[in-house]
Amino acid sequence: MPEQEHILKCRDCEGKLVIFHRHNYDIHKKKHPELEDTAFFPDRVRNALKYPTFTIPGNGNSVTCYYVEEFSINGIIKYTKVVLMNKPYIMANEKIHHIMTAHKVGHVQEEKYPGLKKQMYHNGNKI
Amino acid sequence: MNKHKQVVLDRNKVLSQIQRLAEVAKTDNWQYEYDAQLDELVYGKDFMPRDSFLFNVNGEINLFISPDSSVSGIHIEYFQANYLAHNQELQPALRAITKKTIKNQRDNEAATALEIELSADAFKSLFSKDQLITVL
Numbered sequence: 001m002p003e004q005e006h007i008l009k010c011r012d013c014e015g016k017l018v019i020f021h022r023h024n025y026d027i028h029k030k031k032h033p034e035l036e037d038t039a040f041f042p043d044r045v046r047n048a049l050k051y052p053t054f055t056i057p058g059n060g061n062s063v064t065c066y067y068v069e070e071f072s073i074n075g076i077i078k079y080t081k082v083v084l085m086n087k088p089y090i091m092a093n094e095k096i097h098h099i100m101t102a103h104k105v106g107h108v109q110e111e112k113y114p115g116l117k118k119q120m121y122h123n124g125n126k127i
Numbered sequence: 128m129n130k131h132k133q134v135v136l137d138r139n140k141v142l143s144q145i146q147r148l149a150e151v152a153k154t155d156n157w158q159y160e161y162d163a164q165l166d167e168l169v170y171g172k173d174f175m176p177r178d179s180f181l182f183n184v185n186g187e188i189n190l191f192i193s194p195d196s197s198v199s200g201i202h203i204e205y206f207q208a209n210y211l212a213h214n215q216e217l218q219p220a221l222r223a224i225t226k227k228t229i230k231n232q233r234d235n236e237a238a239t240a241l242e243i244e245l246s247a248d249a250f251k252s253l254f255s256k257d258q259l260i261t262v263l
Contacts, residue, residue, distance in 0.1 A: 107183035
């Protein structure tokens with residue numbers, strides 16, 4: 001993948017280098033306006049990658065979904081979800097994982113598939 | 128002070144828009160967008176309103192909706208792997224909506240069939256709920 005302008009570069013809970021490219025961000029912000037809300041982006045996205053509540057494989061195991069439970073009222077939970085491509089690309093001898101999308105969501109669609117194993121975390125460590 | 132709050136949507140207003148989905152979609156120039164890498168379908172406005180958020184309808188369909196209960200789109204994760212997998216008759220819609228432009232009659236009918244099914248699915252699920260509650 002050629003070098004592209006990025007809007008977020010950080011490391012996830014396992015130390016993987018993660019990048020949200022500007023081009024992809026611009027596509028997804030049209031549908032998820034929270035990406036333009038400074039109360040959400042970039043801090044909540046960075047936090048979800050570093051301190052997920054859980055991760056779960058998505059879309060044919062080609063991606064990993066990071067969920068962090070942001071808050072809950074009367075049992076209704078709001079999450080930040082970040083979807084990361086599993087296959088890295090190499091740049092300057094470093095493996096980089098591409099953020100495919102990030103947004104708020106109230107439902108964990110992947111839980112519908114019993115074959116997808118949820119990995120729980122506490123303070124960024126697997127439990 | 129906790130800034131988060133519970134919001135009760137206007138059920139009748141939401142139901143009315145979903146029932147008239149074709150009309151709403153035409154008025155607001157909704158477009159289909161399918162992201163193959165995410166297997167995600169969005170049918171809605173090109174730009175979602177600043178105050179819009181995802182509201183889960185039935186474990187498959189999310190609405191893009193604003194606190195005033197205005198619906199601006201539909202969002203489905205795992206569209207091909209899940210939604211189309213158990214709505215086989217809608218398979219032609221995927222081919223139609225992944226074209227740059229829908230030109231022929233058959234594609235137009237497939238896209239319309241998907242719109243009708245989305246409307247019916249969402250309406251049935253929403254109608255079964257006494258209240259539409261979310262948190263913001």
